[in-house]
Amino acid sequence: MTASSRLPPALNIITLATFAASLSARALDPVLPHVADDFGVSIATAASFAAAFAFTFAIIQPLLGAAADLFGKARLMIVCLVLLGLANILGAMATSFWLLFASRVLAGIGSGGVFPVALSLTSDLVGSEKRQIAIGRTLMGSMTGNLLGASVSGLIGDFLGWRGVLAALGGLVVVASIAVAAGFRGAALTRPPKTNFAALRHGYRTIFANPNAFCYVAVFVEGCCVLGLFPYIASFLFELGETSLSIAGLVIAGFAVGGLFYTLSVSRFLPLLGVKGMMISGATLVGLQLAVVALGPSAKVQTLSLIFMGWGFYMIHGCLQVFASDLSVEARATALSLHSFFFFMGQTIGPIAYGVGIQHAGKVPTLLTAAAVMIALGFVCARLLRQTRPADAVTPPL
Numbered sequence: 001m002t003a004s005s006r007l008p009p010a011l012n013i014i015t016l017a018t019f020a021a022s023l024s025a026r027a028l029d030p031v032l033p034h035v036a037d038d039f040g041v042s043i044a045t046a047a048s049f050a051a052a053f054a055f056t057f058a059i060i061q062p063l064l065g066a067a068a069d070l071f072g073k074a075r076l077m078i079v080c081l082v083l084l085g086l087a088n089i090l091g092a093m094a095t096s097f098w099l100l101f102a103s104r105v106l107a108g109i110g111s112g113g114v115f116p117v118a119l120s121l122t123s124d125l126v127g128s129e130k131r132q133i134a135i136g137r138t139l140m141g142s143m144t145g146n147l148l149g150a151s152v153s154g155l156i157g158d159f160l161g162w163r164g165v166l167a168a169l170g171g172l173v174v175v176a177s178i179a180v181a182a183g184f185r186g187a188a189l190t191r192p193p194k195t196n197f198a199a200l201r202h203g204y205r206t207i208f209a210n211p212n213a214f215c216y217v218a219v220f221v222e223g224c225c226v227l228g229l230f231p232y233i234a235s236f237l238f239e240l241g242e243t244s245l246s247i248a249g250l251v252i253a254g255f256a257v258g259g260l261f262y263t264l265s266v267s268r269f270l271p272l273l274g275v276k277g278m279m280i281s282g283a284t285l286v287g288l289q290l291a292v293v294a295l296g297p298s299a300k301v302q303t304l305s306l307i308f309m310g311w312g313f314y315m316i317h318g319c320l321q322v323f324a325s326d327l328s329v330e331a332r333a334t335a336l337s338l339h340s341f342f343f344f345m346g347q348t349i350g351p352i353a354y355g356v357g358i359q360h361a362g363k364v365p366t367l368l369t370a371a372a373v374m375i376a377l378g379f380v381c382a383r384l385l386r387q388t389r390p391a392d393a394v395t396p397p398l
Contacts, residue, residue, distance in 0.1 A: 008125045013183035014118045015141035017077050020176035021114035022145025023152075023169050024088055024107055025053070029230050030154035030249035031162040033238055038162070039097040044355035047231035049104045054223070054347035056108025061116060061341040073121045074184045077114050081177035084110030088170030092163045103166075115142060116340045120332075140263055147256030154249020203331025207338065214384050215323040219339060220346040221377050222320070225370040226286060226313055228350015229293070230255075232358070233302070242299050254303040258310020265311075266318065275319050276382040282315025283378025287371040294367030316378060323385055 028035065028049050036046040084107055091103030122138050153165040160168070207213060234248035242248075273281055289309035293302055324339035325332055357366030 010125060010184065011122065011137060013180055014077075014122055014125075015137055016176060016183065017081060017141075017180045018115055018118050018138055019141040019145040020081055020173050020180070021084060021111050022142045023149040023173060024084060025111060025146055026150045026230060026252060027088070027153045027165055027169050028104075028162065029252055030150060030234050030245050031157040031165055032231055033234050033243075034157065034245070035100070035162050039100075041097060043232065043235045044351075044359060045097075047351040047355055049101065050228075050231045051348045051351045052101055052104045053108040053111070054227075054344045054350075056105045057112040058341045058344035058348060060109050060112040061337045061344075073117050077117055077121070078177055078181045078184070080110045080113030080117075081173060081180060082110075084114070085170045085173035085177060088166045088173060090170075092166035092170065112340075112344075116337050119336050140260070143256045143259040143263070147253045147260070150256065151246075151249045151253040154245040154247065154252075157245035157249070203328055203334045206328045207331060207335050210327045210388075212323045212327060212385055212388065214381075215320045215327075216338060216342040218377060218381050218385075219317070219320050219324075219343040220349075221373065222313070222317060223343045223346020223348075224350035224353060225290070225346075225374050225377075226309070226350075227347040228352075228354050229290070229367070229370070231351050232354055233293075233306075236293070236296065236363070237299055237302070240296060240298070247299050251299055251303045251306060254306035255310035255313070258307040258312070259314045261307070261311050262314035262318065266315075269315070275322075275385075275387060279316045279319050279381045279385075280378040282312040282317075282319075283374050283381070285309070285312025285315070287373075287375035287378075290367050290371035290374065294364045294371070296363075316381065319385075320381070323387075326387075326389075 032043060032046045032049070035049070036043050039046075087103050087106035087110055091100050091107070094100035094103055118138055149169065153169065156165045156168055230252055233252050234245070237243075237248050237251065270278060286309050289305045289312065292305040293309075297305070321336075321339065324335050327335040354366060354370075357369070
């Protein structure tokens with residue numbers, strides 16, 4: 001019997017929740033040119049939807065731990081899934097740019113209450129010896145949702161427009177929330193003790209006193225340089241004469257395919273390259289692919305490039321996630337929540353920074369700058385981050 005087969009059945013429900021939440025994360029990226037046309041705004045302004053989603057996701061993170069303790073993690077996930085689904089449906093009915101913007105803010109709140117809580121709930125259910133496998137399955141649900149969300153939204157957009165995309169995905173998320181609620185009923189879920197304010201303050205001090213807290217800076221840069229690019233992919237393809245939203249969706253989905261390749265290959269590459277080698281190789285691979293996209297190749301080449309970009313991204317991002325989880329033992333959920341906060345703050349600034357750069361410096365210089373930053377990041381992380389025991393870890397007796 002394999003380790004994965006002995007994982008708690010409730011983990012399948014958690015994976016379904018992350019899959020459903022991730023469907024909407026990149027739903028508007030392939031159809032942004034049509035959204036911009038409908039509301040008479042620039043593509044850079046339309047890209048603010050991605051920034052609004054990411055900013056709301058980030059800013060809600062400090063409240064998640066308290067909300068999960070108050071209402072229960074499983075219950076919080078279900079409520080947030082319902083909110084996410086309804087926000088998408090409301091967005092489909094928006095009659096102005098600002099109403100659609102407001103719906104993306106609500107969607108960010110809904111999505112923000114799923115994935116970080118799912119990681120914490122997974123850690124509650126699974127012991128340390130099987131936790132990496134369990135988190136990998138949770139991550140698989142998220143990446144599969146990103147993959148299908150981007151590709152399906154482009155396909156739906158060609159036939160039903162961007163409103164059809166939001167309505168369809170909103171309906172799917174609501175249905176998934178019902179399935180998750182039914183699945184959690186009777187599941188063996190444990191509820192950890194409530195956290196008091198003194199323990200919370202101590203946890204923050206422990207986390208930020210650890211030199212490895214630099215990983216938060218690193219994930220912020222990742223979010224800015226890599227995920228900040230996605231709202232512009234469709235417009236880049238439009239410049240090449242490729243106006244099919246389905247093609248734009250498939251190109252963006254290539255990133256998630258690369259992430260899936262990472263989950264299948266990490267067990268082989270990690271022993272070969274080590275943590276430092278993974279960070280340097282992954283960041284370098286991302287930088288090279290940003291340079292390829294800057295040159296404006298065909299849609300097929302860009303799809304292949306984003307596959308390699310996704311592979312490289314998760315090589316470094318996976319290492320940074322492990323460093324974040326080891327910042328503190330007692331405050332691990334807080335550490336992971338902060339990881340999400342900085343990552344999505346990067347995704348908030350990223351589209352804005354790309355928009356300013358493309359408008360004033362041009363596409364090629366902007367993307368080449370992002371490429372150089374990512375390559376440098378890999379070497380800086382390899383130099384500064386060390387695999388050490390958390391300060392609050394209990395030393396086993398001799």
